[in-house]
Amino acid sequence: MTALGIPAFARDPACELGGSFPFPSWMERMMASEDDLLALLVCPLGKVPLRREGEALVCTRCETRFAIHDQIPNMLIEEAKLPEGCASLDQLPCVRCGDAKL
Helix, strand or coil, X not given: CCCCCXXXXXXXXXXXXXXXXXXXXXXXXXXXXXXXHHHHCECCCCCCEEEEECCEEEECCCCCEEEEECCEECCCHHHCECCCCCCCHHHCHHHHCCCCCC
8 A cells, every 4th residue: 555545456557546446347338339328229209220310310211310419318298300391290100100108
C-alpha cells in the first residue's frame, strides 16, 4: 500500500498523487461497443433490427426514424418520424399486415 492507501499495483505511475486507476483489461472487454448495443435494439412496433443513419435509428422494415439525442436513442413511437407516405401509425406496413399492434 502507498501512503494514500492505494495498492501499488493499481496506482498509475504517471500520476504524482497515485490516484489514477486505469481500466483493467477484463473491464475493457466487458464494455460493449456501439455496434454491440445497436444489435440489442429493435423497432418497438415490428421488433425488427434497426440501422444507424446519422443521428437516427431507422427501422429496416418500415423506415420509421427514431432520433438520437446526446447519444441516447428516443424509442418512443409517438415521437418517431414516420416514413414518406404514412400519415399515421396505422398506415405502417408492420401494423397493416398484423405483425405489430398499436
